[in-house]
Amino acid sequence: MKRRHFIARNCGLLASVPLIGLQPLQLDFMNTEIHKCNIGEFQCTIFKDLMFTYKAKDYFINAPEQELKQALDSYKIDPENIASPYIAMLLQKGNQKILIDSGIGFSQEPIEFKGNSFVLKGRLQQLLDKEHIATNDITDVIITHFHPDHIGGLFSSDGTLLFKNATFHMHQKEWDFWHSSKSDSQPPLFKFFVDNNITPLKKENVQLIAQDYHEICEGVVAVNAEGHTAGQIALIIGDKDERLLYISDAFLHPFHMEKLDWQTSFDFDHANAKKTRNKLLHLAHTERMMINAFHFNFPGLGFAEKSGANWKWVYHG
Numbered sequence: 001m002k003r004r005h006f007i008a009r010n011c012g013l014l015a016s017v018p019l020i021g022l023q024p025l026q027l028d029f030m031n032t033e034i035h036k037c038n039i040g041e042f043q044c045t046i047f048k049d050l051m052f053t054y055k056a057k058d059y060f061i062n063a064p065e066q067e068l069k070q071a072l073d074s075y076k077i078d079p080e081n082i083a084s085p086y087i088a089m090l091l092q093k094g095n096q097k098i099l100i101d102s103g104i105g106f107s108q109e110p111i112e113f114k115g116n117s118f119v120l121k122g123r124l125q126q127l128l129d130k131e132h133i134a135t136n137d138i139t140d141v142i143i144t145h146f147h148p149d150h151i152g153g154l155f156s157s158d159g160t161l162l163f164k165n166a167t168f169h170m171h172q173k174e175w176d177f178w179h180s181s182k183s184d185s186q187p188p189l190f191k192f193f194v195d196n197n198i199t200p201l202k203k204e205n206v207q208l209i210a211q212d213y214h215e216i217c218e219g220v221v222a223v224n225a226e227g228h229t230a231g232q233i234a235l236i237i238g239d240k241d242e243r244l245l246y247i248s249d250a251f252l253h254p255f256h257m258e259k260l261d262w263q264t265s266f267d268f269d270h271a272n273a274k275k276t277r278n279k280l281l282h283l284a285h286t287e288r289m290m291i292n293a294f295h296f297n298f299p300g301l302g303f304a305e306k307s308g309a310n311w312k313w314v315y316h317g
């Protein structure tokens with residue numbers, strides 16, 4: 001992967017926004033829905049399952065008001081409408097087809113939940129079809145954590161498992177948390193998604209990860225990344241010459257990388273979330289890895305650049 005220094009090439013454009021290194025607008029990136037690259041021996045395809053929007057008051061719950069306003073203004077970000085993709089990543093090598101996270105899911109008919117109905121509009125299935133990837137050929141599914149945007153695409157809305165021949169990998173702590181009373185304080189809709197998409201996997205081939213830096217298969221290593229949820233994992237993908245760090249939701253927005261103390265309402269444990277942010281940034285830096293961030297501008301690829309004690313996100317592309 002060739003590293004491109006966006007800031008060096010566009011220093012004039014960014015001169016007025018010294019704090020944050022992300023590219024102000026990524027419209028061309030936002031409009032594509034499939035991105036392909038190679039990581040070591042893997043052919044990698046990143047699918048845009050859905051675009052969603054979040055509010056700044058949920059994303060940055062403790063950010064100083066003026067500092068946040070300045071950062072949002074600098075990038076022309078509407079605090080009521082922060083665009084965020086949901087993605088899924090496919091890794092292919094020989095007969096191996098490894099899917100990482102599964103998007104929000106798709107339903108023809110509205111789903112009823114506590115008096116409300118909603119329709120799921122995830123595009124992953126259609127995009128896999130477009131790429132001629134049969135769900136039955138997926139050999140492994142890695143679930144980084146059990147939030148709806150990562151697990152909703154495992155079953156069709158009639159309850160049929162979509163990846164019949166796969167081995168499912170996830171962290172033991174995540175499994176135990178959601179299947180115990182510890183998860184009772186979680187949003188009921190999140191529990192509903194777990195009940196429908198994770199619990200039925202009991203009958204399938206599930207491999208629970210118990211150790212940090214656990215090798216799921218050759219070229220894919222799970223790294224403990226708890227905080228966002230009780231047992232989230234990040235992934236090191238590739239070989240020693242070329243590796244990518246898949247950080248899932250350890251950072252929801254580039255601002256979280258540059259302001260490690262800015263918390264989001266979606267994190268389960270803020271102290272652990274900050275520890276994980278530091279751990280992953282240092283890991284990527286020491287090992288010179290490119291990063292993929294699930295909720296950053298599609299396809300979410302870039303680098304965390306270190307400057308003294310601070311980090312700056314730079315999109316690759």
Ligand SMILES: [Zn+2]
Pocket residue numbers: 147149150249294295
């Ligand atoms: Zn997410």
